[in-house]
Amino acid sequence: MKRQLCHLIDIRRNFKPQKDWAVFLDRDGVVIKETPKLLYDFKDFFVIPQAAEAIRLLNKENIPVFLTTNQTVVARGLCDEKFVSKTHKKIKKELAKSNAFLDGIFCCLHSPRADVKKYRLDCRWRKPKTGMFEFIAEEFKLNLKKSFLIGDSTRDILAAQKIRIKDILVLTGHAGKDNLYRFKPTLIKKDILEAIRHIIYVSGVRDCRYKRTSKCFKNIKKAVILCGGRGKRLRPLTDKIPKPMTKIGDKPLLEHLINLLREHGIIEIYLAVSYLGEKVEKYFTDGKKWGVKIFYSYDRKPLGGAGAIKPLERNFNSTFIVLNGDVITNLNLTKMAVFHKQKGGIGTISVHKTDHPYDSDIVECDKNFLVKRFFRPRLGDKFKLISKTGTHIFEPKALKFIPKNKKYSLEEEWIPDLLKKGEKLYAYYSKEYSHDMGTPERLRKVRKDCKNEKIKL
Helix, strand or coil, rough: CCCCCCCEEECCCCCCCCCCCCECCCCECCCECCCCCCCCCCCCCEEEEHHHHHHHHHHHHHHHHEEECCCCCCCCCCCHHHHHHHHHHHHHEEEEEEECCCCCEEEEEEECCCHHHHHHHHCCCCCCCCCHHHHHHHHHHHCCCHEEECCCCCCHHHHHHHCCCCCEEEEECCCCCCCCCCCCEEECCHHHHHHHHHHHHHHHCCCCHHHHCCCHHHCCCEEEEEEECCHHHCCCCHHCCCCHHHHHHCCCCHHHHHHHHHHHHEEEEEEEECCHHHHHHHHHHCCCCHHCCEEEECCCCCCHHHHHHHHHHHHHHHHHEEEEEEECCCHHHHHHHHHHHHHHHCEEEEEECCCCCCCCCCEECCCEEEEEEECCCCCCCCCEEEEEEEEEECCCCHHHCCCCCCCCCCHHHHHHHHHHCCCEEEEEEEEEEECCCECCCHHHHHHHHHHHCCCCC
């Protein structure tokens, strides 16, 4: 590739794009920390923690990824080209420690107000102009309309929109508050990792944790999360926030569940809320920020888990998922959905081994995983330590068994009634992490597990 005047170009050796589109990343504020002043001293150099994991996801899916940046530090005389080149080498070295690799780095050093005359130019490569992207597209035969740009500044978003690249603003670095240009981003994500997870979903490819194993999962597009519990056992924590908004790591539990659903292709999500439900709606609004559509169903009086689903019946004309809003999990929903379709029952409930059976719902099933007994054990009962978690898949006809405008429990009434009426329910056993956090002790355990990376969120 021919080097352009006052442009720094660094292409990964033997790189040949395997897709006809790419992801473009701004540098400062997206991949490395945005400094109060321009970066011209390595003491200010710091790679954003999520960057390596995010870029590694793109590498796994063979999605081309390019760093595209304006660097006026040279034009202002604060450093020379060699420093910028060394910075890029340092970025590549840090990413490589985590097996993450950039396919190319493209840098414009020009500025129309440069102190160094050599660099004084209103260059077509300088964002928000689009010459840099046009050059890359022509060189590698890329379709820019299918490509994505992740940036933290108004110039990044404006450049993308000018040339019709899909834009995502991240809330790191400037977070769109540099106020250089007026713009409205198409999508906003917390950081580069959330942005790239979204790209992997909407582009039809998957992080290896979430690859689809059957076409039948395409039939499941909707889910409801039960968020109405009072959380009395977690008081005083739940005096001011609803239980599903309790933080696990740096996010509310409910946000983790929404991300899980989205990663498995579920983008129409209903939140059945009651106590302090307005705080849930204020936080998630319409769900656009998370790449999903969120709808709210308010219980004006306590209806129980199943009773809260009944008002949503007209929205579910195909297989749907039900999640308990107080259970943190990284269950592979795709595999569970495949199991459900293969068995052909009215519903499937996820089960696992429990360490607190006497306040859990015990599940007994035959060799074909058909549920034969579902009960809350008493002291002296004989049973295996297999209990229901908080993940369920149901067919729409299961909703006909729920009475209208009546308090009706999912565990104490709906599931037992389905079994009494001869409906087939199956148990999906998984060793993947599922843990409720309904007591202070369990909440502490979940937070500790998250900190120790026993659960990948």
